[in-house]
Structures are given as C-alpha cells and as structure tokens.
Amino acid sequence: MVTAPHEGRIPLLELRDLTRSVRLPSRDMLHILQGIDLTVEAGDHVAVVGRSGSGKTTLLNLLGLIDRQTGGELLFDGKDVSRLSDARRARLRGAYIGFVFQQFNLLERRTALENVMMPMMYGTARQFWRRERSAMEMLDRVGLADRAHQLPTRLSGGEQQRVAVARALVRRPRLILADEPTGALDVTTGEAVMALLDEIARDSDAALVTITHDLQVAALSQRAYLLDEGVLHPVTSNHAREALSATVGIRSGRREVEDLAEAGVGASAPASAGTSAPAVEASPRASGDAA
Numbered sequence: 001m002v003t004a005p006h007e008g009r010i011p012l013l014e015l016r017d018l019t020r021s022v023r024l025p026s027r028d029m030l031h032i033l034q035g036i037d038l039t040v041e042a043g044d045h046v047a048v049v050g051r052s053g054s055g056k057t058t059l060l061n062l063l064g065l066i067d068r069q070t071g072g073e074l075l076f077d078g079k080d081v082s083r084l085s086d087a088r089r090a091r092l093r094g095a096y097i098g099f100v101f102q103q104f105n106l107l108e109r110r111t112a113l114e115n116v117m118m119p120m121m122y123g124t125a126r127q128f129w130r131r132e133r134s135a136m137e138m139l140d141r142v143g144l145a146d147r148a149h150q151l152p153t154r155l156s157g158g159e160q161q162r163v164a165v166a167r168a169l170v171r172r173p174r175l176i177l178a179d180e181p182t183g184a185l186d187v188t189t190g191e192a193v194m195a196l197l198d199e200i201a202r203d204s205d206a207a208l209v210t211i212t213h214d215l216q217v218a219a220l221s222q223r224a225y226l227l228d229e230g231v232l233h234p235v236t237s238n239h240a241r242e243a244l245s246a247t248v249g250i251r252s253g254r255r256e257v258e259d260l261a262e263a264g265v266g267a268s269a270p271a272s273a274g275t276s277a278p279a280v281e282a283s284p285r286a287s288g289d290a291a
C-alpha cells in the first residue's frame with residue numbers, strides 16, 4: 001500500500017536536506033549522510049534497508065535525537081529540535097521515542113516485568129505510580145503475561161524480543177525506532193515479532209521506522225527506502241532496484257526486489273537526496289543508551 005503524507009497535518013518527523021559528516025584523524029571530512037529528505041507521519045511504517053556501512057545507524061541516531069546533524073533540518077512535531085539542549089532532547093526522547101534493538105538489551109538480573117517497568121521510572125508521576133499495571137498490560141499485549149516474573153535468560157530469543165517490544169511501547173511513544181529487530185531471530189520468529197510490532201504501532205497510531213538489511217522485513221512497511229552510501233532512495237527507484245539486486249549483504253535476491261516493488265512498497269513521500277553536502281563541522285559520534 002502506498003501512502004502519501006496526510007495533507008494539513010504536521011508530520012511527526014521531517015528531515016530536510018539532512019547531512020551528517022565527521023572529520024577523520026587525517027583531517028579529511030567523511031560525509032556519512034547526504035541531503036536526506038524524509039517525512040514520517042503518525043501511523044506510518046517506514047523501512048530503511050542498506051548494506052553494512054551505508055549509514056543506517058547514523059541515521060537512526062539522528063532520528064532518535066541521540067546525535068545531531070551537521071547540516072539541514074530535523075523537525076520533530078514541526079519543531080526544530082537541533083538547537084535544544086542535550087537535557088531537553090533526552091526528555092523528548094524518553095517521552096516520545098521507543099527503541100527496539102537487535103540484541104534486545106534487556107537487564108539480565110531483572111524479570112521481564114521489571115524490564116518493562118523500567119522506562120516508567122523516568123516518566124510522569126502518573127506513569128510512575130501506574131508502572132506495574134501498565135507493564136503487565138503491555139506484557140499481556142505481547143502474549144507474555146504468564147512469563148512476567150521470569151528472568152530474560154529463561155526466555156527464548158523471540159520472547160526476549162517481545163519483552164523488549166513491550167518495554168519500548170510501555171510509555172506509548174509516538175515514534176518507534178527498530179534497529180535490525182529481527183537480526184538475532186530465526187525467520188519465522190522474526191516475522192512474528194515484526195508483525196506484532198507493526199500491529200501494536202498501528203493500534204496506537206505511533207510511527208514505526210525499521211532499519212533492516214532484510215527485504216522481507218522491509219516488505220511489511222508502507223514505504224521502503226534504500227540507503228546507499230549515505231543517500232536515501234525510494235526502493236521503487238531504478239537506482240534502488242539495481243543496487244538492491246546487485247548488493248551483497250542485504251538479505252534479498254532479484255525476486256524479493258521485484259516483489260517489494262510490485263507489492264506497492266515505495267515512496268510517494270519525498271525521500272529524494274542531493275549529492276552535494278553543505279558546509280559541515282566535525283562532531284564526535286555519540287553512543288547514548290536511549291532505551
């Protein structure tokens with residue numbers, strides 16, 4: 001299904017000519033992301049595929065307000081968040097953004113319930129006092145209410161990822177960022193986890209951005225893009241089709257590329273990218289724990 005940005009509504013996320021560059025020890029600039037334009041609405045499911053080193057993590061760190069762009073604009077709910085202090089960006093992140101990681105990132109010595117309650121410790125007073133009830137509701141939603149008091153080590157990989165999904169969603173974020181969410185799971189379990197994530201995001205009208213190297217995972221989205229050497233292409237573009245068919249390191253073959261395009265997964269929202277990077281300043285790579 002092809003979806004266009006909703007007219008008259010302020011997009012949840014808007015990237016305009018976004019650039020991220022770093023200065024290498026050699027003093028040369030490395031342009032990791034170049035001229036990225038992307039609009040994400042509430043309720044959208046957008047996938048970004050790309051091979052290793054194409055800039056996926058860098059993009060995710062910008063979307064998650066972990067790093068700052070070096071050029072262009074990033075609007076969250078219509079507001080330019082690049083000028084906000086680190087503390088305000090961290091508050092926004094905690095309140096509005098949920099993260100799901102490839103390696104689940106659960107606290108091993110805490111039960112499933114305690115893991116899901118964790119983000120509520122930093123929420124509003126109401127969220128804090130309701131933390132156990134909310135966490136139980138989310139565990140129930142992912143089908144794990146009966147495993148609430150188990151340690152993660154006693155759970156299967158798929159169950160651990162479902163706990164991680166519950167933890168990401170317990171504060172009802174408006175944006176969910178999933179970084180290779182099926183990367184550590186077998187195909188069937190991965191599909192089930194992805195379908196669940198997609199369904200819960202849709203129910204709560206949250207936007208879901210999935211970073212993946214797996215075209216079958218991307219096919220679950222409404223719009224898919226290829227990130228290739230820091231430039232974002234709608235997956236239906238000729239460049240993306242050719243690059244995907246020829247790329248080693250993306251879980252696909254020509255068949256999946258055609259299926260993805262034929263299924264109508266593609267951008268009608270702007271996702272074009274320029275090739276020239278504006279003036280940039282060096283900035284170190286941040287690695288925040290945003291769970």
Ligand SMILES: Nc1ncnc2c1ncn2[C@@H]1O[C@H](COP(=O)(O)OP(=O)(O)OP(=O)(O)O)[C@@H](O)[C@H]1O
Binds near residue numbers: 030285
């Ligand atoms: N702070 C930095 N300093 C120097 N190079 C960097 C920095 N951050 C990223 N890079 C480089 O930018 C490129 C993109 O990195 P990024 O981690 O975003 O890729 P990726 O698509 O997530 O890769 P993978 O799938 O392997 O995780 C890589 O070549 C990486 O080495």
